[in-house]
Amino acid sequence: QSALTQPASVSGSPGQSITISCTGTSSDVGSYNLVSWYQQHPGKAPKLMIYEVNTRPSGVSSRFSGSKSGNTASLTISGLQAEDEADYYCCSYAGSSTSSYVFGTGTKVTVL
Amino acid sequence: QVQLVQSGAEVKKPGASVKVSCKASGYTFIAYYMHWVRQAPGQGLEWMGWINPNSGGTNYAQKFQGRVTMTRDTSISTAYMELSRLRSDDTAVYYCARDRATAMDKGDLDYWGQGTLVTVSS
Numbered sequence: 001q002s003a004l005t006q007p008a009s010v011s012g013s014p015g016q017s018i019t020i021s022c023t024g025t026s027s028d029v030g031s032y033n034l035v036s037w038y039q040q041h042p043g044k045a046p047k048l049m050i051y052e053v054n055t056r057p058s059g060v061s062s063r064f065s066g067s068k069s070g071n072t073a074s075l076t077i078s079g080l081q082a083e084d085e086a087d088y089y090c091c092s093y094a095g096s097s098t099s100s101y102v103f104g105t106g107t108k109v110t111v112l
Numbered sequence: 113q114v115q116l117v118q119s120g121a122e123v124k125k126p127g128a129s130v131k132v133s134c135k136a137s138g139y140t141f142i143a144y145y146m147h148w149v150r151q152a153p154g155q156g157l158e159w160m161g162w163i164n165p166n167s168g169g170t171n172y173a174q175k176f177q178g179r180v181t182m183t184r185d186t187s188i189s190t191a192y193m194e195l196s197r198l199r200s201d202d203t204a205v206y207y208c209a210r211d212r213a214t215a216m217d218k219g220d221l222d223y224w225g226q227g228t229l230v231t232v233s234s
Binding site: 003034036038040045046047048051052057089091092093098099100101102103104105106 | 149159171174175207209212218222225
């Protein structure tokens with residue numbers, strides 16, 4: 001099971017909106033609504049930001065939203081803030097293949 | 113509050129085994145699956161598998177089959193991940209993470225341990 005494909009980096013100015021894509025296949029992202037997104041600051045454990053494609057856990061800002069179309073999931077951050085600068089990873093259920101879950105390659109978000 | 117506290121850093125020689133612990137508190141341990149995820153230095157996240165703390169059932173990524181063993185001790189609300197026949201490319205931070213769903217796995221990892229650095233070096 002190959003890692004899901006994410007852009008290596010995305011940047012934006014404060015207040016802008018950015019979108020991170022997460023491309024998989026019909027065996028993972030395309031087949032299940034079990035896509036989650038994680039934010040990771042340097043030296044810290046990941047934090048769940050979105051689960052089941054578009055649901056925000058309690059306490060996560062409404063500036064974060066998720067969606068999916070076909071084999072590609074997306075995370076949008078609106079009203080970009082300095083504290084949003086971090087690495088972001090998507091993750092999808094992949095059924096009973098070589099790995100039940102597969103993470104994305106990761107995207108570094110830079111706030112200009 | 114939910115907390116996952118992992119054991120400390122380890123240095124191992126190639127070919128050896130390592131066992132990392134993850135002590136849970138603040139919730140009913142047996143009600144939530146526990147996943148293990150690792151991250152090599154400067155690299156991305158990699159899913160290793162999960163354990164159902166209630167039944168002890170496990171599901172491992174094929175890559176780790178035969179080398180990884182996930183267990184639990186319900187009396188002390190602790191999950192363990194043991195990796196054997198260590199190689200240099202097993203050097204990574206190993207995380208335990210709780211699945212948000214009750215009594216099933218959905219891969220929504222809502223609480224994470226602080227991570228345990230395992231260094232494999234001769």
